[in-house]
Amino acid sequence: MRRARRYALAATAFALIVVTAGCGDSTDVGEGPRIVATTTILGDLARNVVGEAGTVEVLLPIGADPHDYQASSRQVALIQEADLVLANGLGLEEGLEDVLEGAVADGAEVLFLAEYLSPLPFEGDDPEHDQDPHVWLDPKRMADGVELLGTTLADIATGDWEARAESYRNQVLAADGEVSAILAAIPQESRKLVTNHRSLGYFAARYGFTVVGTVVPGGSTLADPSSAELAALVDEIRAQEVPAVFAETTEAAALAAAVAAEAGEDIAVVDLYTGSLGEEGSGAETLIDLWLTNARLIAEALS
Secondary structure: OOOOOOOOOOOOOOOOOOOOOOOOOOOOOOOOOEEEEOOEEEEEEHHHHHHHHHHEEEEEOOOOOOOOOOOHHHHHHHHOOOOOEEEEEOOOOOHHHHHHHHHOOOOEEEEHHHOOOOOOOOOOOOOOOOOOHHHHHHHHHHHHHHHHHHHHHHHHOOOOEEEHHHHHHHHHHHHHHHHHHHHHHHHHHHHHEEEEEEEEEEEHHHHHHHEEEOOOOOOOOOOOOHHHHHHHHHHHHHHHOOOEEEEEOOOHHHHHHHHHHHHHHOEEEEEOOOOOOOOOOOEEEEEHHHHHHHHHHHHHOOO
């Protein structure tokens, strides 16, 4: 199995978030492999495979946008010391790319998970993002990612990693069935999505939706829409009779709300959990919870 590897240095005021599998937020390093995950979503995936048999440290805090997060010097050191760095790749962690590439150059083991999960191309002209990094919004692909993580861990540490991965993989596949059942309430003709940025392509492909348009153009939240692009989106929402604009908990919803208000007074703005898990009590504290909560929100908005 090919292993992608990559790294450099950046600084940020964000505090270090350390999550130890099975031990709350302890910073103590126990037995077993030390895994550093870039996002809260990948951290949850890793924790469900590792359990009590290792430690999982997550770089991004809950609610942070993975497109523009930069690592502190302490986090750079954690990456260098990890037995495995679990990253998404495909340009998602734009502010971490140099750090990850440098870590690889220094011999760190980095698994860019999305690169192995049959990534979809982005539609349109976006030379900086030719493949969609948002693979975690397709449970079927993430089931394959869980299996890959188990195989990777088996290569670097002694343990029943593949069996652990298979157990969680079964939970992921069961959740996929639950999501399908929730979304069954939405008629085929109503399966139209307007999103904050192009984050729901995998979701749409998996569950039979069409992405009508996005508020922010391109594959990154860092792009700026022009007034002409926003006006065209408003016209498309009206023409397609789309009842909701789906914003994101990692981004301010002001621009999405402005588009919705311009398109019609009855257009709802619904925040989805896309780039990050949710806070305690949000209903999106785990990746599986995130899928189910998003499905319920979408079904409620479009049914």
